[in-house]
Amino acid sequence: MAGCISVRGTPSSLSFRCSSFVSPALSLQLSRPQRVHLTPRPLVVCPLAKRICQMTGKKRNNGYKVSFSNHRTKKLQQVNLQHKRLWWEEGKRFVKMRISAKALKTIDRKGLQQVAKDNGIDLNKF
Structure with missing residues (x-):
């Protein structure tokens, strides 16, 4: 397996192997991303202008x-x-x-x- 990247267990432990030399697997510890709690804001929808005459009320x-x-x-x-x-x-x-x-x-x-x-x-x- 030349140049193979294998993921073992959790996503935080990665092991890299190379065929050019035999060595123990190198493991890279990645920190887990912090969860950010946001309060949901109300959805604001801007109404589009209707194509209606403001004087006579004519429409399409x-x-x-x-x-x-x-x-x-x-x-x-x-x-x-x-x-x-x-x-x-x-x-x-x-x-x-x-x-x-x-x-x-x-x-x-x-x-x-x-x-x-x-x-x-x-x-x-x-």
Whole structure:
């Protein structure tokens, strides 16, 4: 057995043998690792931002991608969301929202206060 490493008994005693000379087995004493006791910390999960318009509540739509051969595969049609900073005239401040492009067009037409009132949104929370 040339260059053989054999483990006897516990993992802490290793014996090495070499074929070039005959000698008693060399044993290497390894210290056992210390156990560290840690108190488990609670798992903190950061919620991902949902792709929902904060003004109108629009969400993704389930649809089909239809090929030329009329083979249908399912797909999700996401909302066109934009991070916008809008001036709120009645509150005399900017409001940061994540709203859809459709809601932006409606805000341009009606105004921010009227669209928020129609959808039951409190702009003081933004």
